[in-house]
Amino acid sequence: MTTDELKNLKANQTVDARGTACPGPLLAAKKAVGDIESGEVMEILSSDEGTKHDIPKWCQKMEHEFLGIVEEDSYSRLFLKKA
Template identity: 40%
Template sequence: MSDVKTAPDGLVPAAVLDAKGLSCPMPLLRTKKEIGKIKAGDILQIDGTDPGSRNDIPGWCTRSGHVYLGEKEQSGYMSFYVQKG
């Protein structure tokens, strides 16, 4: 997929959500809950294994006023980065 946005290096998340092993819609539901716990401008890192999150998280950010910073391939999972709007 050429439209995958790669997160920049050096991001420092305020919180990390472990959504590994969860399938749709749980990663997004947990993300919505967790983003409410951090301050505007802070970064939430979501670690997950559900391939649907590649579309779900950026789309949700667009609809809800948060900034999707991108993703990084890890060993066996993906990390997604969202800056709270």
């Protein structure tokens, strides 16, 4: 998805993991993904650089669809669709 498409995307669930370091964002994502239904969209906010690599890999393993990243000033927004 393009950045503009992602910006307009309405997430069913937003996880704010800003301020936590590895493995915080990953654990937060894992926990929150249990609260949404298959096909719904989740957004993860993270200020940890590593998360940008970790979440796509995690999605691959868990078979969620990774939609992309929107960069903000001091953090990133990562989008995925639950498998």
